[in-house]
Amino acid sequence: MAVKKVNVTINGIEVQVPEDYTVLLAAREAGIDIPTLCYLKDINEVAACRLCVCEAEVNGRPMRNLPTACVLKVEDGMVVRTDTERVRKAVKMNLELLLANHNRECLSCDRNQTCELQKLCHEMGVESTRFEGEMRSLCYDDLSPSIVRDSSKCVLCGRCVSACDKLQNIAVLEFVNRGVNTKVAPGFGYSIRDTDCIYCGQCINMCPVAAIKEKTHIPQVWAAIQDPKKHVVVQTAPAVRAALGEEFGVKMGKAVTGKMVSALKRLGFDKVFDTNFSADLTIMEEGYDFINRVKNNGTLPMITSCSPGWIRYCEEFYPEFIPNLSTCKSPQQMFGAVAKSYYAKKAGIKPKDIVCVSIMPCTAKKAECARPEMQVDGHRDVDYVLTTRELARMIREARIIFDKLPESDPDPILGEGSGAGVIFGATGGVMEAALRTVADVLTGKDLKDIDYKAIRGIENFKQASVKLPIGGKNVEVKVGVVSSIRAAEQVLNQIEEGKLDLHFLEVMACPGGCVHGGGQPHVSAKDRIDQEVRSERAKVLYSEDKRLPHRKSHENEEIKALYEEYFKEPNSPISHKYLHTKYAEHFIYMPDVTDRV
């Protein structure tokens, strides 16, 4: 049934909008922008910041005070004004009040020029504040390997609180205390390190200011590049190329693979490789792990292990599913292990002299690379992880004009990736990549119909089934793809209750998969109203997939060479040593933790 439409007049402009619209959305239809700070469409609509106030009349009667446009539903014949002196004064006053309690070190701030508060103040002509408020007690928590919280910048908009609760249903961060002492924090003064936080970084993506940010590794990476004794190799995750351009004014939805590789070479990395390569390697290992489980009655459904946020969540809340997790390391860690063994040998460089840097769309990858077991023979698989945002910062710092960069290709040996590898960055990509290889291996054919469209798209849960010959029988292999922890939790519960029967499940912690990871370029709340970030970026990966000569992991020439020369075959003893790992239940809010913040 079509939604009923109503007529609204905003600043003298008449618009017809669906009756479930808010004044804020109706104003956009009329070409009018209403300032907002706490508003995040569908996620945080709480009228907390009071910047979207307006004057409104219903049936010729003015509404009391100034209602907030973000939650005010339109009514037929409603007359709204956002351009009066009264409204402008109120907005400015509210901005000044926000500034009164804000750490205004804009010049050195992480979010300088991407800060939504700064932008609003600039647009509204608020240059300083008349008020010097009592400051909240401050908290700077940088104990975790991934996420830093700085309460001096917090504006209490609640966007991180909503992101953690509504997208992930974890709710680490919450409003604590009341009145002037209100702050956003985990429980009992614990550092985020010791809580149920999975480091997905969705809170960072949603924060309008710099109250939450990633823990940076930029200085360490510069130092490694400068050190002549170190051979610094870099890998870039598939999702990075789908979003890096946004940092340099490229429209969302455009691949910048070639320019990204050139930029990395200019930054001084000795070798620029590609995580697509190790994504293909993951498929080889995971695909065979899966086939073995089905053939030998192993634990099913097998669940993917590429997303470190998901792994941490599983270890915290669903340890009973640990036997279901693929023992494969994630592509990032596999890459590091291969770089410091196979590559080191081929290039004649001692593993200890190699520094492995990865560029990831992810903040949880920083914690993953720090996991104690992620090393082989005393060499850490990956030394430093930078987010897409941090890479952009380094490129700017090096004064590289991104736009004018030539296109180049990654270096050989660990640089080739198939189309299957590149789609890892979108939800459903790992499953599609795995099916491409598993189906070929089991049927012994080179299948041409390899676009598994049923598991593409941004829905949080997708299912499909494929008939495959396993152990002499035709088995209907049922697969599932889930993204966001909130959705994953529901799927796991259904599996536990026996309501859902699957052979293979892909889980990505972030909604939409890695393209929407916590390390990706910031997209303002305003831009999120008009575009679907997850599908725009995913499109880039699927078009890259089409472009590549090889679209199946097992056809990747460099992967073939790696197995011939080094690992022999998937799941061999040597591949287990380098490419597989183990998991253990993880405990949170432990009472013996003494360094609280």
Next chain:
Amino acid sequence: MANECNVKNESCIKPDDPRFKELKAYIDSVRDQQGISIMVLQEAQRLFGYVPLEVQKWISLELWDYSVGELYGITTFYSQFNLTKQGKHKISVCLGTACYVKGAQAIVEALEQYLNIEVGGISEDEMFSLEATRCLGCCSLAPVMMIDDDVYAKLYDTKQIPEILSKYYLESELEDEMESEVGA
């Protein structure tokens, strides 16, 4: 209920504490209702006297939809919840305007000195916890304090305080004796 925990402000509630069973029974009786977090926290506080980390962790696993962070947010928003252990008797000294000008601050100081605690703390023998409150609504009796539900009025002379408190010690001793007699 006797509690052998000696560490101040640190909980020693063990996972096998029988009170968790009672709390579980309560949760099961309200589980179908919406927005039960506050009710469950209140019941937990009734059982344990306070809602420390161990109890909130237990509740968050039991209710599943509520994280420790969310429960902590609730318990720090509403002043009715205690995160630290409370004494057997709760002393509330009124610091409303009338009591304050009549010298309530001296009562607080006297209690702090006598019990060797600070406002918000609990005495070493766990008999008393001390709180400063807003107006108790009996300004004509200022300055006042309450111990549990008893009001003590016109406390101009802080020397009365040891005498008042001794009553509670005496009661407690009597109770212990009765208990041991019943036991024998």
